[in-house]
Amino acid sequence: MSTALSKDFVAGVPLTLRVHPRARRLKLRFDEKSGGLMLTVPPRTSRRAALAWAAEQQRWVEAQLARQPHPLPFEPGVTIPLDGEEVLLSWIEGATRTVVHASGALSCGGPRESFATRIEAWLRRRARDTLSAETRAVAEAAGVTVSAVSVGDADSRWGSCSATGAIRFSWRLILAPPHVRRFVVSHEVAHRLHMDHGPRFKAAEAALYGGPVAPARLLLRRLSPVLRRVGRRV
Incomplete structure (x- = not known):
């Protein structure tokens, strides 16, 4: 190619x-x-x-x-989703570089020109930590092991599971509502039981999720265009 x-x-x-x-x-x-x-x-x-x-x-x-939805760059004054809720990005002159999530805002100080870098780094860390904890919990319920959990920014996949048990997620899942994120986690952990999408896989997926997954799958599909525009300038 x-x-x-x-x-x-x-x-x-x-x-x-x-x-x-x-x-x-x-x-x-x-x-x-x-x-x-x-x-x-x-x-x-x-x-x-x-x-x-x-x-x-x-x-x-x-x-x-x-x-196409409007881009949502990491700039002060822009509102982005986080765990399915809207948060306002705020730069505070004189404040520390540490990003703080409180009162419906993500805020930090430091050099104005590197504001976007700090916000994205914070979101990626939160995604990694949250998804790692949620994956461990679901894997324990499934009685399986996961060798590693990592995050990236794949163009089309929200998650993937290798034959070795390594699971990789899109960091953008931290932007989605928790129940949507849990659907993706349940989907990937179910692959530790069945590496196909047959009836046994679907039954395991639903059991790990705690009910029908179709509503969460549909909502993720609807939210995808917006989630993929977060942090973009064009």
Whole structure:
């Protein structure tokens, strides 16, 4: 698979062209993380033809842009979700660099230019600590072991579980309501029992979650566009 950065645009949106060896048709998608377009192209497809086809999708691109939530950069005065509740980001001149979560706000002092870095670092630490504790609790209930818990910022996955028992989550789950986060934790821990998505896996997932998972899964799907825009400037 090869990716070529392109200076082309569709409806003013930058486009990246990717040749995929298993692609059978042209596919255009909007990348929420970068705010750009990804054009997947089968091998031996003319670049000119692919770009011409993408240009014909302008109305679809405009519709995607209209549905995108506004970015929520880590800047003072911006409100972001945390555990499903709104919190106000606040920079306090003269205060310490330590981020404090109190009274519906995340606040800190220190150099103004590194405010965003401190807020994101705090959120990632909280996500790691919270998800580690919740995963241990669910794993204990399942009677399984987890070798490691880590957090990252995958484009499409909220969680993953390896055959070795290492579980990785998106740090953005700390932004979601706790019951939604627990659904993802239960899903990944259930993979320690069954590494597929068959009936036995689904039964284990529901048992660990404590009931039907469909409402939490649906809510996460609805919240995803907003959660993925937190910390973005575009």
